[in-house]
Amino acid sequence: MKYDDRAGLDPSQMGGGSRRPSPALALGGGAGAIVVIVIALLFGVDPGQVLQGGAGPAPGPATSTPFAQCTSGADIGRDRDCRFVAFTNSIQAYWAGADPGYQEIDVDTFEGSVSTGCGAATSEVGPFYCPADTTVYLDLGFFDQLTTQLGARGGDAAEAYVLAHEFGHHVQNLDGTMAEVQGSGQGTGPTSAGVRLELQADCYAGVWFHHAVDDPDDAISEVSQDDLDRAVDAAAAVGDDRIQEKARGQVTPESWTHGSAAQRQQWLQRGFDTGDPARCDTFARDALR
Structure with a gap:
C-alpha cells in the first residue's frame, strides 16, 4: 500500500488506555461476549482463560493516545505505527459515507491484557470488537503471530484486512445482525450463524478495500494487486481448517467458528469485486454450500 504524504491523519480515533469491564456482562452472557468468544475458540484457546466478566484484572491507568504524533501521511514514514491511523480513518470514512x-468508534491498542466492556482479555484473543463499549481492541503484537505462527505473508494490506474485518463487526452490531446471531444460539460448523457472521465481516472488509482509494484526501493513495493478494492470503491463514491443521494435525468442520480458508477468501474477494455491502448477505439460504 502507498500513502499520500500530504494527507491529514486523525489520531483522535485511536486510543491506548484500558477500560473497566461492565459487571453486567459475563463470559457467555450478552451480545458483548459473542465476537470475543469465537475468536478465542478460533485460536484454540479456552475463552475462560482470556476473557473474564466482572472485575477481571485491574486496568492500568488511562493514557493519552500513543498515536498523537500521527497527523499526516508523511508521519507513516517516520513511525510505521501511524499506518493504523490511516487504516482506521479510511475504514470509518467509507462506512460513514455508505451507511x-x-x-464512529475508537481503536484501542494494548499490550498483554486489557479490560473492556466485554470483560478482561489477553493478547491470546487476538484483535476483537467489543459491542458493549463499541470499541475495536488491537494488540499490535498479533501481526507477528499472523506471519510467524499462522504463516501469512503479512504486509500492510494484511494488517488492514484484520482491522477492516473488526469494523465489519461494528456495522453488524449497529444493524442488529450480531444480536440476531446471538439469539439464534449461534452453534458451530461450516454453515452456522457464527460462521456466517464472520464471513460477512470478511466481505465488508473486501468492500472497504474496493473503495480505499476513492477519496483523494485520504492517506491511502494506492492498493496494488500484491496488496490484495496479501489480504486474501491473510484471510486464508486464519481459516478454521488451516488453524486446526497447524494446531492439532486434523480438521473438524463441525467445530468451525469463522469459516474455512476457502470460504474466507471467497467472501473477502466478493466484497472487493462488487464494492457493494448488499452483496455480502452470507445469511441467504444458498450463500454457503
Whole structure:
C-alpha cells in the first residue's frame, strides 16, 4: 500500500488506555461476549482463560493516545505505527459515507491484557470488537503471530484486512445482525450463524478495500494487486481448517467458528469485486454450500 504524504491523519480515533469491564456482562452472557468468544475458540484457546466478566484484572491507568504524533501521511514514514491511523480513518470514512446510521468508534491498542466492556482479555484473543463499549481492541503484537505462527505473508494490506474485518463487526452490531446471531444460539460448523457472521465481516472488509482509494484526501493513495493478494492470503491463514491443521494435525468442520480458508477468501474477494455491502448477505439460504 502507498500513502499520500500530504494527507491529514486523525489520531483522535485511536486510543491506548484500558477500560473497566461492565459487571453486567459475563463470559457467555450478552451480545458483548459473542465476537470475543469465537475468536478465542478460533485460536484454540479456552475463552475462560482470556476473557473474564466482572472485575477481571485491574486496568492500568488511562493514557493519552500513543498515536498523537500521527497527523499526516508523511508521519507513516517516520513511525510505521501511524499506518493504523490511516487504516482506521479510511475504514470509518467509507462506512460513514455508505451507511447513514454509521457511528464512529475508537481503536484501542494494548499490550498483554486489557479490560473492556466485554470483560478482561489477553493478547491470546487476538484483535476483537467489543459491542458493549463499541470499541475495536488491537494488540499490535498479533501481526507477528499472523506471519510467524499462522504463516501469512503479512504486509500492510494484511494488517488492514484484520482491522477492516473488526469494523465489519461494528456495522453488524449497529444493524442488529450480531444480536440476531446471538439469539439464534449461534452453534458451530461450516454453515452456522457464527460462521456466517464472520464471513460477512470478511466481505465488508473486501468492500472497504474496493473503495480505499476513492477519496483523494485520504492517506491511502494506492492498493496494488500484491496488496490484495496479501489480504486474501491473510484471510486464508486464519481459516478454521488451516488453524486446526497447524494446531492439532486434523480438521473438524463441525467445530468451525469463522469459516474455512476457502470460504474466507471467497467472501473477502466478493466484497472487493462488487464494492457493494448488499452483496455480502452470507445469511441467504444458498450463500454457503
